[in-house]
Amino acid sequence: MAAAGRAVAVALLLVAVLCGVGLRLSDAIGVNWGTQLSHPLPASTVVRMLQDNGFDKVKLFDAEDAILGALKGSGIQVMVGIPNDMLADLAAGGKAADNWVAKNVSGHVRDGVDIRYVAVGNEPFLQTFNGTYLNTTFPAMQNVQAALVKAGVADKVKVTVPLNADVYQSPTGKPSDGDFRADIHGLMLTIVQFLASTGAPFVANVYPFISLYADPNFPLDYAFFQGSLAPVVDGGVTYQNTFDANHDTLVAALRRNGFGNVSIVVGEVGWPTDGDMNANLDYARRFNQGFLTHIASGQGTPLRPGPVDAYLFSLIDEDRKSIQPGNFERHWGIFNYDGTPKYPLSLAGGNGSTLKPARGVKYLDKKWCVLKPSADLGDQKVGDSVSYACGLADCTSLGYKTSCGGLDTKGNVSYAFNSYYQTMDQDERACDFKGLATTTSVDPSAGTCRFIIEIDVGAAANIISAARGVTAGAAAVLGAFVLSMLL
Ligand SMILES: *[C@@H]1O[C@H](CO)[C@@H](O)[C@H](O)[C@H]1NC(C)=O
Numbered sequence: 161m162a163a164a165g166r167a168v169a170v171a172l173l174l175v176a177v178l179c180g181v182g183l184r185l186s187d188a189i190g191v192n193w194g195t196q197l198s199h200p201l202p203a204s205t206v207v208r209m210l211q212d213n214g215f216d217k218v219k220l221f222d223a224e225d226a227i228l229g230a231l232k233g234s235g236i237q238v239m240v241g242i243p244n245d246m247l248a249d250l251a252a253g254g255k256a257a258d259n260w261v262a263k264n265v266s267g268h269v270r271d272g273v274d275i276r277y278v279a280v281g282n283e284p285f286l287q288t289f290n291g292t293y294l295n296t297t298f299p300a301m302q303n304v305q306a307a308l309v310k311a312g313v314a315d316k317v318k319v320t321v322p323l324n325a326d327v328y329q330s331p332t333g334k335p336s337d338g339d340f341r342a343d344i345h346g347l348m349l350t351i352v353q354f355l356a357s358t359g360a361p362f363v364a365n366v367y368p369f370i371s372l373y374a375d376p377n378f379p380l381d382y383a384f385f386q387g388s389l390a391p392v393v394d395g396g397v398t399y400q401n402t403f404d405a406n407h408d409t410l411v412a413a414l415r416r417n418g419f420g421n422v423s424i425v426v427g428e429v430g431w432p433t434d435g436d437m438n439a440n441l442d443y444a445r446r447f448n449q450g451f452l453t454h455i456a457s458g459q460g461t462p463l464r465p466g467p468v469d470a471y472l473f474s475l476i477d478e479d480r481k482s483i484q485p486g487n488f489e490r491h492w493g494i495f496n497y498d499g500t501p502k503y504p505l506s507l508a509g510g511n512g513s514t515l516k517p518a519r520g521v522k523y524l525d526k527k528w529c530v531l532k533p534s535a536d537l538g539d540q541k542v543g544d545s546v547s548y549a550c551g552l553a554d555c556t557s558l559g560y561k562t563s564c565g566g567l568d569t570k571g572n573v574s575y576a577f578n579s580y581y582q583t584m585d586q587d588e589r590a591c592d593f594k595g596l597a598t599t600t601s602v603d604p605s606a607g608t609c610r611f612i613i614e615i616d617v618g619a620a621a622n623i624i625s626a627a628r629g630v631t632a633g634a635a636a637v638l639g640a641f642v643l644s645m646l647l
C-alpha cells in the first residue's frame with residue numbers, strides 16, 4: 161500500500177518535473193518581428209502564424225499600434241522596442257518618457273497586451289554609430305523606468321537595452337577572460353548595475369554569421385553545433401561552438417565586475433539565407449536547428465548551465481532593410497516574405513514538428529514581368545532600366561553565390577524587372593521599361609532562383625510614385641552596385 165502510494169507519488173512527481181521542464185524549454189523560444197517590408201502581411205495573420213508555431217514571445221523594434229493591437233489576448237509575451245532616433249528626446253527629461261509609456265505601454269497593458277520588457281534603443285553602442293548614442297541611452301532607460309513606476313506597471317514591465325556582442329570581448333579569446341569593451345567600460349557597469357537593481361536581463365545579440373562574414377578564416381564548423389576541428393580550450397572547458405564561447409564571454413564579464421547573477425537574454429540569434437556566399441538555406445538550417453536543438457537540451461552553456469532564453473532573428477524577410485551591412489541583411493527570416501517557411505525547422509529541437517506557414521495569405525495575380533526575348537542586351541536602356549528597377553525594388557538575390565547567381569544576363573535583367581513590377585503591385589506601367597519588358601504567365605523561376613509574386617496588401621497598393629519610401633540617393637547607389645554586377 162505504502163509502496164504503491166509512494167510509486168504513484170514518484171510517478172506524479174516525475175510527470176510534474178517533465179511538464180515543468182517541457183514548459184520551461186518551450187518557454188525559451190521567442191522571435192524578432194521586424195516590419196521593414198514593402199508588403200507586410202496583416203498583423204493578425206502574423207500573430208496567428210506565431211501561435212500556430214508555438215512562439216510564446218516576440219520582440220518588436222518599435223511600438224506600432226496595429227501590431228500591439230493584434231497581440232492583444234494572444235498569450236504571447238512582448239518585448240517592445242524604442243528606435244535609437246528617439247533616445248535623445250527620451251533622455252532629455254520632460255514629459256517625453258511619460259508620454260511614451262502612456263501611449264505605447266500602459267494603454268496596451270490595460271487592453272490585455274502582455275508586455276514584459278521595453279527595449280530602450282537597439283544596439284546603440286555599435287562601433288559603426290561612432291558614439292552617437294553613448295550619452296543618451298542610459299538617461300533614456302532611467303526616464304522610461306521612472307515613467308513605468310509612475311504608471312504603476314514597473315513590476316511587470318522591465319527596462320533593458322539590446323546590445324551587440326561587441327560591447328564585451330576577451331583579450332585572449334578565452335571566454336573566461338571576458339570583460340566589457342574598454343572605451344565604454346564605466347557606462348556598461350552603470351547599465352549593468354541598473355539591470356541588477358531592477359531585476360531586468362542583460363540582452364545580447366549574438367551573430368556567428370557576422371564573424372564568418374568579417375573574417376574568411378573563421379572556422380566554419382565552429383559556427384555550427386556539431387563539434388569543431390578548431391575548438392577553444394579554456395582551462396578545464398573546451399568550447400565546440402562560438403555561441404557558447406560568446407555567451408560565456410558575457411557571463412565572465414558580468415562575474416568579473418561583480419554581477420554574476422544578472423540574467424541573460426539572447427536578443428537576436430540567427431543566420432541569413434541569401435545575399436552572400438555563406439548565406440544559404442543549408443547553412444541557415446544547420447545553424448538555426450543546431451541552436452534550437454542545443455538549447456532544447458536544457459544543458460545551457462559551460463558557465464551558465466540550464467535554460468537559455470532567446471529570440472530568433474528573424475521571423476520574416478524584410479525587403480526594405482538597409483543593405484549597408486551587406487546584401488544578406490534582407491534575408492534573415494525563417495519565413496519568406498509571404499509567411500511560407502524557408503526550410504524545415506523544428507523549434508522544439510530534435511525531430512519535432514516543423515514550421516507551419518501563415519494561413520489565408522492573398523497573392524496578386526500569377527503574372528511576372530520579364531525582358532522581351534527580342535530585346536538587344538547591348539542597348540544602353542537595358543542597363544539604365546536595371547539600375548532603376550533595383551534602386552526601387554530588391555535585387556539582393558542577384559550576386560556571386562546567391563540564390564539567383566546562376567542566371568544569365570537576360571535572366572538577371574528579367575529578375576530585376578519582375579522585382580520592380582511586384583513591388584509596384586503589378587501596375588502595368590511598372591512592366592514597360594521603355595518597351596523592353598513584357599508580362600508572362602509562365603513562372604520564370606529556375607533552380608534556386610525564385611521570381612516572386614507579391615502578396616496582395618489591398619488598398620495600400622497605390623504607390624507607384626511613392627516608391628515605398630526609398631530615397632533617390634539610395635536608389636542610385638544600389639543601381640550602380642547592381643549595374644557593376646551585371647557588366
Ligand atoms: C509611441 O511609439 C511610436 C512608435 O515608435 C512613436 O512614433 C510615438 O511617438 C510614441 N508615442 C509617444 C507619445 O511617444
Ligand SMILES: *[C@@H]1O[C@H](CO)[C@@H](O)[C@H](O)[C@H]1NC(C)=O
Pocket residue numbers: 288289290292
Ligand atoms: C561614423 O564615422 C564614419 C567615418 O567617419 C562615417 O563614414 C560614418 O558615416 C559615421 N556613421 C555614423 C552613423 O555617423
Ligand SMILES: *[C@@H]1O[C@H](CO)[C@@H](O)[C@H](O)[C@H]1NC(C)=O
Pocket residue numbers: 291292293294295
Ligand atoms: C557626450 O558627452 C561628452 C561629455 O559631456 C561629450 O564630450 C560628447 O561630445 C558627447 N557626445 C555626443 C555624441 O553628444
Ligand SMILES: *[C@@H]1O[C@H](CO)[C@@H](O)[C@H](O)[C@H]1NC(C)=O
Pocket residue numbers: 356359421422
Ligand atoms: C544579485 O546579487 C546582488 C548583489 O549581490 C543582489 O543585490 C541581488 O538581489 C541579486 N539578484 C538576484 C536576481 O539574485
Ligand SMILES: *[C@@H]1O[C@H](CO)[C@@H](O)[C@H](O)[C@H]1NC(C)=O
Pocket residue numbers: 453509510511
Ligand atoms: C532525429 O531522427 C534521426 C533519424 O530518425 C535520428 O538519427 C536523430 O538522432 C534524431 N535527432 C534527435 C535530436 O532526436
Ligand SMILES: *[C@@H]1O[C@H](CO)[C@@H](O)[C@H](O)[C@H]1NC(C)=O
Pocket residue numbers: 557558559560564565566567568569570572645646647
Ligand atoms: C548575372 O548577374 C550575376 C550577378 O547576380 C553575375 O554574376 C553574372 O555574371 C551575370 N550574368 C551575366 C551573364 O551577365
